[in-house]
Amino acid sequence: xxxxxxTALDSESNVDALDTELSTWRERQADAWRRRLAFLKRxxxxxxxxxxxxAIVLVAIFAPVIAPxxxxxxxxxxxxxxxxxxxxxxxxSAGRDIFSQLVFGARPALQIGLLSAISVAFVGMNVxxxxxxxxxxxxxxxxxxVDFAYGIPFTPFIIVLVALWxxxxxxxxxxxxxxxxxxxxxxxxxxxxxxxxxxFVKSARTVGASDRRIIYRHIAPNVxxxxxxxxxxxxxxxxxxxxxxxxxxxxxxxxxxxxxxxQSAQQSQALARDAWWWFTMPGIAIMLTVISAFLIGxxxxxxxxxxxxxx
Amino acid sequence: xxxxEVNDLHVTYAGDPAVEAVRGVSFTLEEGETLGIxxxxxxGKTTLAQAVMGALPDNGEITGGEIIFDGQDITHxxxxxxxxxxxxxxxxxxxxxxxxxxxxxxxKDQIREAIQEHRDVSDAEAYERSRELMELVGLDPDxxxxxxxxxxxxxxxxxxxxxxxxxDPDLIIADEPTTALDVIIQEQxxxxxxxxxRELGNSMVMVTHDISVVAETCDSMVVxxxxxxxxxxxxxxxxxxxxxxxxxxxxxAFPSVEGExxxxxxxxxxxxxxxxxxxxxxxxxxxxxAAPECExxxxxxxxxxxxxxxxxxxxxxxxxxxRSGEDETWLSQNKV
Amino acid sequence: MGLKEFVTRRIIQIxxxxxxxxxxxxxxxxxxPGDPLAAYIGTGFTQEQAAQIRATxxxxxxxxxxxxxxxxxxxTFNFGLSYITGDPxxxxxxxxxxxxxxxxGTSVILAYLIGVPFGAYLAWNRxxxxxxxxxxxxxxxxxxxVFWTGLLGIWIFSFKLGWLPAGSMSQPGVTYSSKLAQFxxxxxxxxxxxxALVQAFYFYSLPALLMRNSMLEVMNExxxxxxxxxxxxxxxxxxxxxxxxxxxxxxxxFAVAAGFAVGGSVVLETVFAxxxxxxxxxxxxIANDYPVAQATFLILAGLVLVANFLADLAYGYLxxxxxxx
Numbered sequence: 001x002x003x004x005x006x007t008a009l010d011s012e013s014n015v016d017a018l019d020t021e022l023s024t025w026r027e028r029q030a031d032a033w034r035r036r037l038a039f040l041k042r043x044x045x046x047x048x049x050x051x052x053x054x055a056i057v058l059v060a061i062f063a064p065v066i067a068p069x070x071x072x073x074x075x076x077x078x079x080x081x082x083x084x085x086x087x088x089x090x091x092x093s094a095g096r097d098i099f100s101q102l103v104f105g106a107r108p109a110l111q112i113g114l115l116s117a118i119s120v121a122f123v124g125m126n127v128x129x130x131x132x133x134x135x136x137x138x139x140x141x142x143x144x145x146v147d148f149a150y151g152i153p154f155t156p157f158i159i160v161l162v163a164l165w166x167x168x169x170x171x172x173x174x175x176x177x178x179x180x181x182x183x184x185x186x187x188x189x190x191x192x193x194x195x196x197x198x199x200f201v202k203s204a205r206t207v208g209a210s211d212r213r214i215i216y217r218h219i220a221p222n223v224x225x226x227x228x229x230x231x232x233x234x235x236x237x238x239x240x241x242x243x244x245x246x247x248x249x250x251x252x253x254x255x256x257x258x259x260x261x262x263q264s265a266q267q268s269q270a271l272a273r274d275a276w277w278w279f280t281m282p283g284i285a286i287m288l289t290v291i292s293a294f295l296i297g298x299x300x301x302x303x304x305x306x307x308x309x310x311x
Numbered sequence: 312x313x314x315x316e317v318n319d320l321h322v323t324y325a326g327d328p329a330v331e332a333v334r335g336v337s338f339t340l341e342e343g344e345t346l347g348i349x350x351x352x353x354x355g356k357t358t359l360a361q362a363v364m365g366a367l368p369d370n371g372e373i374t375g376g377e378i379i380f381d382g383q384d385i386t387h388x389x390x391x392x393x394x395x396x397x398x399x400x401x402x403x404x405x406x407x408x409x410x411x412x413x414x415x416x417x418x419k420d421q422i423r424e425a426i427q428e429h430r431d432v433s434d435a436e437a438y439e440r441s442r443e444l445m446e447l448v449g450l451d452p453d454x455x456x457x458x459x460x461x462x463x464x465x466x467x468x469x470x471x472x473x474x475x476x477x478x479d480p481d482l483i484i485a486d487e488p489t490t491a492l493d494v495i496i497q498e499q500x501x502x503x504x505x506x507x508x509r510e511l512g513n514s515m516v517m518v519t520h521d522i523s524v525v526a527e528t529c530d531s532m533v534v535x536x537x538x539x540x541x542x543x544x545x546x547x548x549x550x551x552x553x554x555x556x557x558x559x560x561x562x563x564a565f566p567s568v569e570g571e572x573x574x575x576x577x578x579x580x581x582x583x584x585x586x587x588x589x590x591x592x593x594x595x596x597x598x599x600x601a602a603p604e605c606e607x608x609x610x611x612x613x614x615x616x617x618x619x620x621x622x623x624x625x626x627x628x629x630x631x632x633x634r635s636g637e638d639e640t641w642l643s644q645n646k647v
Numbered sequence: 648m649g650l651k652e653f654v655t656r657r658i659i660q661i662x663x664x665x666x667x668x669x670x671x672x673x674x675x676x677x678x679x680p681g682d683p684l685a686a687y688i689g690t691g692f693t694q695e696q697a698a699q700i701r702a703t704x705x706x707x708x709x710x711x712x713x714x715x716x717x718x719x720x721x722x723t724f725n726f727g728l729s730y731i732t733g734d735p736x737x738x739x740x741x742x743x744x745x746x747x748x749x750x751x752g753t754s755v756i757l758a759y760l761i762g763v764p765f766g767a768y769l770a771w772n773r774x775x776x777x778x779x780x781x782x783x784x785x786x787x788x789x790x791x792x793v794f795w796t797g798l799l800g801i802w803i804f805s806f807k808l809g810w811l812p813a814g815s816m817s818q819p820g821v822t823y824s825s826k827l828a829q830f831x832x833x834x835x836x837x838x839x840x841x842x843a844l845v846q847a848f849y850f851y852s853l854p855a856l857l858m859r860n861s862m863l864e865v866m867n868e869x870x871x872x873x874x875x876x877x878x879x880x881x882x883x884x885x886x887x888x889x890x891x892x893x894x895x896x897x898x899x900x901f902a903v904a905a906g907f908a909v910g911g912s913v914v915l916e917t918v919f920a921x922x923x924x925x926x927x928x929x930x931x932x933i934a935n936d937y938p939v940a941q942a943t944f945l946i947l948a949g950l951v952l953v954a955n956f957l958a959d960l961a962y963g964y965l966x967x968x969x970x971x972x
Contacts, residue, residue: 045783144664150903151664151955152671153910153947156928160672160944163932164679240792244914247794248929262795266918271802271813279802283795291790298786366876397878411873413888414968424887425877458967474877 046299052292060106067100071256083277090277092261093268098277102285105258109239109289112169112176116238119177121231124184125223129215131185132192142185149182155244162250169252172245176238184230188223195219225304232297236290243286258282314381314481314514315340315363321375322355322362328586332358334538335376340482340531345508345515347525347546349561350535353582357406359535360486360518364403365393381481399429401482402475404504406490408468412459418445418470419455425477444473449503465496472504479511486518501528522561526550534558537583537593540611544618554620554628557594559635579641592622599640600625650963657959661952666718668948673717676937677710704728704938717941726942731934736942740927744946745826746816747916747923751908753843754915758850758904763897765851766858767890773863782856789852793911797845797918804841811841814920842919846911850904857900861893868892898962905954909947 059066068088075095083090089098131142161175195201196219204214245251246259265271265279322333332355340346348356361367363378365385377386385396405411412421422441426432432440442452448469459467468488475483485504489497505528508515517528525532526546533543534557542555553559580597583589592598595605602625609621614628624631634640701707704727705716720726726736765781772778805813816838823829865871866889874884912925920926924943931939 045779147660147664148667150906151668151948151952153944153951154907155910155913156925156944156947157910159913159929159932160675160940164675236790240790243792244794247792248914248917249933259792259794262798266798271798271806274806276802279795279798283792283799286792286795287787287790290792291786294786294790298782364876366872394878394880397876399878403876405869405873405876407869407873410869413870413874413892415891415966424874424879428877428879428883460968471873 043299043302045295046302049292049295049297049299052288053296056106056289056292057110059103060110063103063107067097067103069097069100071101071104072096073100082275089281090275092264092275092278093270098261098281101256101261102258102281104256105261105282105285106289108169108252108255108257109242109286112173112242113235113239113289113293115173116176116180117231117234119173120180120184120234120238121227123177124181124230125188125220125227127181127185128188129192129220129223132189133196133211133215133219135193139189143189146182146185149179152179154179155241158241158245159248159250162245167250167252169242169255172242172251173238176234176241180234180237184227184234187226187230191223191226192219195222225300229297229300229304232293232300236293236297239286239290239293258286312342313339314342315516316379317359317363317376318379319376320359320362320373320378322358322367323372323374324368325370325372330585331374331588332371332538332585333362334589336533336535336538336540337376338531338533338540338543340514340516342481342514343512344530345505345517345528347529347532348516348518348535349520349522349525349532350541351520351582353585354535355538355585356518356520356535357486358538360403360484360516363516364401364484365397366403395429398425398480399478400480401484402478402480404468404471404475404483404485404488406487408471408488409464411471412467414459416458417455418457418459418462422455422470422474422477425474429478440477441473444476445470447476447507448473465492465500468492468496468500469503472500472507476507476511476513480513482514482516483508484516484518487520488517489524490520504528522558534561537589538585539593540619540621541594542618542620542622544615548615548618552615552618553632554614554618554624555622556598556600556631556635559632560641563635563641599634600631602626653963654960657956661956665949665952666721669718669721669945670714672941672944672948673714676941677713704730720942721945726945727938729931729936729939731931731936731939736938739939740924740942740946742826743922743924743927743943745830746921747909747912747925748950749830750839750842750915750921750923751846751905751912753839754846755850755901755905755908757843757847759854759897759901761847762851762854763858763890763894766855766897767862767885767893769855769859770862770866770889770893771885782859785852785855788848789856791849792914793846793849794914794918796848797842797915800841800845801918812838814838814918816922842915842921845918846908846915849911850908853900853904854897857897858890858893861896862889865889865893895962895966898958898965901961902955902958905958906951909950909954912947 073096075091077095078087078091079093079095081087081091081095087097087099089102091097092101127142127146131139157179158172158175161178162171165171201214201218204218209218242251242257243259243262246257247263249263251257251260259282261282262279265275265282270278316339318337319335320333320337321331321335324330324332334355336355336359338346348359350356358367358371361371362373363380365388367373373386377384379385380396380401385393388396412418416424419438419441422444423434423437426437426440438455441455445452445455450466450469450473454462454466459470462470472488488504489500492500501524504515517525519525529546531543531545532549534541534549534555536557542549542553542558549558550562553562583593583596590608591606592601592609595601598605602623604623604625607623609623611619611621613619622628698707705713708716716727724737726740728734729736729739732739765785769778769781769785772781801813804811816835817823817829817832818834821834823832829835871884871888874888875881879887912923913929914925915921916923916926917929924946928940928943928947930936931943
């Protein structure tokens with residue numbers, strides 16, 4: 001190829017480049033989002049998780065529209081009715097409609113799951129960032145705190161807290177958040193230890209950026225995917241824990257929850273009375289909600305860790 | 312007698328796009344001799360070695376040609392049959408020898424595993440053999456009790472060499488056996504490999520990007536570029552009478568062993584994209600002597616018996632040789 | 648640092664941690680709103696009677712004396728008297744420690760025996776339908792709450808099929824000469840099967856999923872390729888090299904799993920009416936029986952820490968690269 005031709009081609013492509021640059025700011029933004037969500041296409045499991053969670057969120061929002069009855073409305077003449085057109089999933093021993101209780105049960109489950117996950121992510125990320133970035137005594141002290149949190153038996157601690165204070169969903173969220181941040185903190189910290197040595201952090205330091213700025217502008221964005229990952233797992237743990245607490249009888253007595261349905265089913269001898277609709281359905285609801293969070297987290301994890309990807 | 316014969320071998324990696332990493336390479340290796348395969352990284356030489364060893368990655372496949380080992384066509388043997396030959400008859404000192412030892416087992420157990428997988432040998436005999444092998448490669452036999460992390464990089468490399476000798480194979484393939492090590496240890500290890508090979512009489516294929524290593528250790532050589540053979544023949548012949556500009560460029564790029572020291576000049580540019588088919592000479596785009604005819608299919612010529620060259624020789628090769636001795640030839644991007 | 652020093656230092660760390668957790672628990676109970684003895688004392692008591700009851704439980708003493716007594720109880724196991732029955736707490740829970748250990752130990756061991764090979768199998772079949780199905784199955788087990796699978800298990804295996812007892816640990820009225828005699832009796836084993844399996848059905852998913860990830864990572868290592876190069880059969884490469892190395896992070900996870908197992912005893916034992924620490928704790932918390940609740944919590948926390956310690960030791964044993972510092 002002659003030099004003349006080369007230059008001609010170069011200037012042509014320059015014009016092209018300018019053109020694209022001018023017109024594609026929006027496209028690039030859209031691209032970034034597409035890339036962020038691209039894992040869904042490659043991870044059908046993650047997509048399934050998002051769809052399930054979305055469906056449950058919709059059920060929770062439109063609970064009063066979807067549920068045919070008030071969840072607490074008793075009808076003793078119609079107790080332990082098997083599924084029928086009138087009561088699609090039957091009734092419990094007090095004649096309350098199981099389906100309506102399930103629908104309303106989605107509300108506390110999601111509230112507790114999401115609130116706990118946000119608090120866990122917030123605390124865990126900050127502890128991890130500070131410990132990893134500052135190192136030394138700060139790191140030591142915070143990591144001993146993590147050890148401390150790991151040494152406490154999880155469910156018993158939450159039972160004690162909820163029983164000693166008041167059995168409300170706020171107490172449950174607070175209790176879960178008090179312990180569950182430990183894992184996020186540990187993972188974030190070890191990631192920060194690596195990031196700290198990266199050139200972009202070092203150059204930020206040379207330029208004289210404040211610690212705060214380095215932590216939150218330079219390092220934090222790089223650990224966010226991990227925080228999101230452990231946040232999605234925290235949703236799952238929180239929902240399972242809340243269900244267990246309610247099942248054991250330490251839940252909010254005024255709320256309709258899936259765990260409580262199972263508790264009253266067992267106490268009212270639903271097993272011996274063969275009222276399978278009463279004790280199978282709430283479990284399925286819990287399982288679906290929890291698995292949706294696990295599927296999302298897992299799909300995301302496969303994308304984060306290239307070694308887990310298909311060859 | 313001919314131990315290994317590779318005829319018009321093609322290897323392709325499946326994928327999008329598919330990559331044809333080896334494109335019709337032929338050579339023979341006589342018993343007791345050492346053959347060097349030389350070229351820059353990404354020119355298909357490791358793939359070639361893996362194909363011979365039967366250790367291609369899962370997505371790699373031999374798509375043409377044949378490999379004849381000791382009179383037997385081993386091109387399309389099953390995994391199982393290949394496994395029996397592997398290590399027993401041909402072993403490999405791999406590129407990543409630094410990480411090739413399993414961190415959780417002692418050296419003696421890893422050597423023993425190789426021996427006992429192929430031969431019915433008692434633990435005590437295998438242990439004796441592992442100590443013997445350690446001595447052979449110049450290590451303290453007591454180090455067989457060590458875990459890999461207790462050994463230095465050079466020592467680990469020696470352990471891998473010891474392991475490759477464990478069953479006294481006919482053929483040893485050394486794929487860049489010293490790249491991960493520092494220069495002094497590289498020298499020692501190469502010397503040791505060569506010495507052992509002379510002592511034990513195995514044949515060897517030495518894969519390297521460093522043409523001076525070939526000069527030091529090999530009897531014959533194959534120069535590869537872009538998955539194709541550029542030049543091949545006896546080492547003395549090639550070093551004294553190289554025809555191909557690429558060979559000359561490589562000689563220029565590494566300090567000569569025998570002659571006076573020259574400045575290191577690497578050839579500007581990088582190897583071609585192996586996912587695309589190529590009609591002409593793969594080196595043409597980087598060759599200071601390239602001419603329009605180089606875009607056409609290149610025949611193999613034999614200027615001297617056993618010396619093969621694939622080059623159109625757009626200018627007489629004497630001229631190529633003279634001019635390739637000057638650094639300006641390589642540094643200027645101007646083409647003829 | 649040698650192994651001995653490492654062990655000593657770890658033990659000291661754990662003891663410090665244990666006392667810290669105990670202190671937190673002490674103040675947690677003291678800071679709780681309401682009078683712990685409110686239910687006990689009731690309205691019909693006179694001032695003197697109430698004061699006398701307080702004195703019996705040591706609640707009339709200043710807080711630092713109470714704290715000192717409480718902390719010494721960690722060593723002497725003198726946890727005071729139950730608010731409900733008035734019996735010594737240690738006598739109530741002593742027996743139950745073993746009941747919990749046997750149930751949880753069995754289920755965790757079962758979970759690892761099933762989970763580790765299952766995870767290795769999944770990694771080995773990377774990219775196949777079988778693998779996808781296996782991962783989803785493991786996630787389902789992980790999402791199904793234990794008290795629910797427990798209820799289903801009881802319904803199916805005891806109410807419908809009548810194969811196994813619905814709960815409790817042994818037939819009523821039968822006494823045994825020793826704990827060992829009890830734990831080896833056929834009746835006990837029959838009672839153990841269902842709860843142990845239900846808990847293992849939950850726990851196996853953790854080692855399984857971890858093992859899968861860990862195996863996939865190890866399978867990319869050079870030494871695995873090299874083992875293949877040596878002509879070693881695929882199965883041996885997977886078992887002796889890939890799986891053996893992949894096991895290391897699984898051991899660390901054992902501490903977490905054991906921690907969850909100990910904590911999870913409150914749920915599992917309640918479902919199956921298993922007379923262990925967990926069920927006792929639930930009962931004590933509901934009844935405001937603080938001394939018993941505290942003591943069970945402390946024992947459970949101690950078990951978590953011991954599990955952590957054992958996992959540390961096992962890791963050092965499995966990985967020759969660990970230098971203990």
